Amino acid sequence: MKQEVSAEIITIGDELLYGQVVDTNSAWMGEELGKIGIKVKQITSISDSPDAIEEALDIAKTRAQVILMTGGLGPTKDDLTKHTLTKYFKTHLQLHQPSLDNVVAIFKKYNRPLTVTNQQQAYLPATCTPILNTLGTAPGMLFEENEHIIVSMPGVPFEMKGMMTNDILPYLQAHFQLPEINHKVIQTIGLGESFLADTISDWEDNLPTNLKLAYLPNLSGVRLRLTGVYNGIDDLEDQMMREVGKLSDLIPEYIFGYGEISLEETVGMLLNGRNYTISTAESCTGGLIGHKLTSVPGSSMYYKGGIIAYDNYVKINELGVEQDILDKYGAVSGEVVRQMAEGVRRKMGTDVGIATSGIAGPGGGTPDKPVGTIWIAYSDATQTIAKKLNYNKSRLLNIEYTALQALNLIRQSLPGPVEE
Amino acid sequence: MKQEVSAEIITIGDELLYGQVVDTNSAWMGEELGKIGIKVKQITSISDSPDAIEEALDIAKTRAQVILMTGGLGPTKDDLTKHTLTKYFKTHLQLHQPSLDNVVAIFKKYNRPLTVTNQQQAYLPATCTPILNTLGTAPGMLFEENEHIIVSMPGVPFEMKGMMTNDILPYLQAHFQLPEINHKVIQTIGLGESFLADTISDWEDNLPTNLKLAYLPNLSGVRLRLTGVYNGIDDLEDQMMREVGKLSDLIPEYIFGYGEISLEETVGMLLNGRNYTISTAESCTGGLIGHKLTSVPGSSMYYKGGIIAYDNYVKINELGVEQDILDKYGAVSGEVVRQMAEGVRRKMGTDVGIATSGIAGPGGGTPDKPVGTIWIAYSDATQTIAKKLNYNKSRLLNIEYTALQALNLIRQSLPGPVEE
DSSP states (O other), rough: OOEEEEEEEEEEOOHHTTTTTOOHHHHHHHHHHHHHEEEEEEEEOSOOOHHHHHHHHHHHHHOEEEEEEOOOOOOGTTHHHHHHHHHHHHHEEOOOOOHHHHHHHHHHHHTTTOHHHHHHTTTTEETTTEETTSSOOOOOEEEEEETEEEEEOOSSHHHHHHHHHIHHHHHHHHSOOOOOOOEEEEEEEEEEEHHHHHHHHHHTTSOOTTEEEEEEEETTTEEEEEEEEEEEEESSSHHHHHHHHHHHHHSGGGGEEEOOHHHHHHHEEEHTTTTOOOEEEEETTTEEEEEEEEHTGGGGGTEEEEEEEESSHHHHHHOOOOHHHHHHHHHHSHHHHHHHHHHHHHHHHHHHHEEEEOOOSSOOOSSSSSSSSEEEEOOSSSSSEEEEOOSSSSSHHHHHHHHHHHHHHHHHHHHHOOOO | OOOOEEEEEEEHHHHHTSSSSSOOHHHHHHHHHHHHEEEEEEEEEOOOOOHHHHHHHHHHTTTTTTTEEESOOGGGGTTHHHHHHHHHHTEEEEEEHHHHHHHHHHHHHHHOOOOHHHHHHEEETTTEEEEOOSSSSSEEHHHHHHEEEEEEOOSSSHHHHHHHIIHHHHHHHHHSOOEEEEEEEEOOOSSSSHHHHHHHHHHTTOTTTTTTEEEEEEEEEEEEEEEEEESSSSSSHHHHHHHHHHHHSSGGGGGEESSSSSSHHHHHHHHHHHTTEEEESSSTTTTHEEEEEEESGGGGGTEEEEEEEEEEHHHHHHOOOOOHHHHHHHOOOOOHHHHHHHHHHHTTOSSSSEEEEEEOSSSSSSSOOTTTEEEEEEEEEEEEEEEEEOSSHHHHHHHHHHHHHHHHHHHHOOOOOOOO
């Protein structure tokens, strides 16, 4: 018998209320809980105060079976949450030896003297199940009270994530009879959210009722997430892969990957699959394409280097752009980016060259070429392709979008197909 | 008579609970409210449902005088929040002509046909004060009920920010007798949060009781924010400037700016002030320093270009690094980054050259030079300085920190002082 289980998240800390820290923990927890079939009903951020914690707990219990709390466990805050929970559950603190061993080991590793304050972090409410924190000194605590599961974790994101992944999520899956859930992520670029929705609306409208689609737009495009809940009849994985297949046939040119993969990783795989090398000639993007390409581990296999040709002098002297072409068409032109892409490819001896030149703003625009006028070019042994872009964003966004469009141009222009 | 006014923020939307969107609105509102002297007591994120909205409002009114809500006002969600509030305040909808004119103007600007759904957005609860949305189609609503002020705004961050800045914050300041508050931001780099706190603890402990310090660590260092509340006696601005002066004398070498300024903007100002130009020679940072420098508007005044020398072949051919130096010391060495910084300076004809070479990881480490071993160098006409860094982070963080340290090395090494 499957259960509907709902959760509430309580994040503790004045720094959240004063806007010193953006609460990113809740969104991460909400997504992870959703993946195992638990729905978050409310997220509450409260002050570092026992009254606020007790009140939030009382109200949360009326709405949710699972209550996940983060924050207020650090040594400098005097373990406020821990003492409040000890009182709330009418219990007392006792030493948890594995947590003490953990604190001792961490201090030993960093060669620091163990303080009394940190030792006290290993004293936990007697009625809780301690959750070991292998990434920090504050242990987590799990309480079972009638039909409620109440968990307290540190607010440091990577410590919380470690506990959730290793302990809390598996515990919740074992404790409840949750529905079988599956997710498929399809990464797209090149169509805005509403155009994408229009293009795939027939497919989306005809999805089996146990499959739902979410549009998750980000800078580089729209992530599509298909979520399936087992309907008791069809094999869920088969059912979902069939729908992903249909979607892929519908918009093949806009899909750059499946699962959590970035555009720069896709480009890296495409280059590696062809044994190709690449170099960059960047004007308006100022090095961002190089940075994106080299953010991928192992990129030295295919990325050789680049010229940041911000000044026209550099375009001429380093990339071989011709002075008369510059004079005739201007630095922001198809002619110049073609010469830049070809020039860097020749100079660095790579199979592919990519180039950008544009007016990122806020200054530098003219009636002919307003801010946001940008040219990009791709060059390999058989072809050179130039493309004009027009953006109407802030300087930083114009730069960011141009770099992404340049990566996408590589993806679209590489000769293929190659077995990947 | 000054009043203690407290606020509660309610953000509405299933996308927040499922983790599809991180709630950044609340932190921004919390910070802005703090600046005018209003304290946020709780942030609550709830589902797109009338019951959840009514329940959240009822509870919030027991805790706060000001309740700010965002979300649930878009046309696709059938103005859920608006209808719920109309019922909650026992009123009815009526046309607000300025809001209709605004919707009509927006559709005209984008040359789109005006839909009935969008026209309906101009119908607002009769008892509210409408807030014009010049940046979108959904107006805001302000309700006064006994001692409570309840405001509903769209969830789109820039629309919400526009309303807050133009209408809501001024309204709250006029409506309440808020204490006079002032803020000073001091930007530091080079000392971690706890070391910084130790270094300035005497100063901090001796601050007048009406001034408080907040540590706001981010990737590039620690932002210090001094908040002052008028004590009824001293001139607040004078009092705060005196303390900022003392702090500046205490840690001059770690302060790179005052107010909301970035490290790359500071470097740009220092270069401009000296009429200096700069070029970059990047290996492990792969273009990130160039990207940071050129993210500043007007950077073409001082940034000429760079070489991304990822492959050793590029270090030799483009930057004039000597083969025997490379063989003897390896690409990640003080000797090689010195030659890179000097080489790019010569090649690009700039006053300053900056260079990086290191092992960003996760692969490529050796017992001698583990992952995170990085060299950076600064070169100008009178000196070349190389510096070794050791990081123990992920690839992306190793790259990010290296770029920031390189910018900081420029700041520290430029000959000075120059009138800025």
